[in-house]
Structure formats: C-alpha cells, structure tokens
Amino acid sequence: MKLKEISPKSLKKVPDTELSALHLRCHQLYGKTKEFTKDDIVKIHVWILNEMRYRGVGYLIQDNELDRKSRPLLRKEEPEVQKGPLEETDLSKLKVPPIIFIPRFLRVSGSQIYARNRSPNDIDIIVCGEEEEENG
Structure with missing residues (x-):
C-alpha cells in the first residue's frame, strides 16, 4: 500500500506485517520527501500507530521528532x-x-x-x- 492511499479505514484491511512496514516507512520518509509534508507524515503515522495499538502489534518507540509529534495525537487506550x-x-x-x-x-x-x-x-x-x- 502506498502512503497516499492510507486512511484509518483502509488500514483495517492491511496485514500486520505490512502495517509494521508502513510504520517503518513513515520514519524513513519523515522530513526527507517533497511528496508529503511533515504534518502529512505525522497524520499517517498516528493512523498507523492507532491501528497497531488496536491490534496489539508491537512497535519501537524512538525518541525522535516524528514520535514526539505523534504521541499527543494518539487515541487513548480502549x-x-x-x-x-x-x-x-x-x-x-x-x-x-x-x-x-x-x-x-x-x-x-x-x-x-x-x-x-x-x-x-x-x-x-x-x-x-x-x-x-x-x-x-
């Protein structure tokens, strides 16, 4: 799946392994692409993390700008x-x-x-x- 195709609804159909790969891709592209602004990547990153948390898929929290900007936007635990x-x-x-x-x-x-x-x-x-x- 391409990042521009991502929405909270479309992520529900993505396998766990692809979800993890999309998460990594956000970190790789943050601030390094002209196709997406930093805010676009933060929004997509938050959608991915919310879906990962909902499914119980583990992910690495890094102390970088993307994670710091995403953290306050995450959905509270359900x-x-x-x-x-x-x-x-x-x-x-x-x-x-x-x-x-x-x-x-x-x-x-x-x-x-x-x-x-x-x-x-x-x-x-x-x-x-x-x-x-x-x-x-």
Missing part, C-alpha cells in the same frame, strides 16, 4: 472487548476517571464494590436529591 455471545466490555480493564464522592449526594452500590469471590458485572452510582430536613 478497553478490551471480550469475544463472546454478548461481546461485553470487561469492566475490570476499563480505565475510567475517578468519581468525586459528595457525602449524602453521590452513593455507590452494586456487585462491583461488594465483590468477594464473585465476578462483578456492574456498579451503580446513586445521585440523591436534596435532603429534607427532619422535623422533630
């Missing part, structure tokens, strides 16, 4: 999907931002926090309304 009848997301591997607990306003419940020798599959966050003042 949770693994279990291949099964329901293709459920494995919640234990899902990286979620921390929850800020506000006493008597946000509460957590569900099997996730009470799991002992169980396989939890959910967590419930309860948002409470304003507390009513007790009379008496």
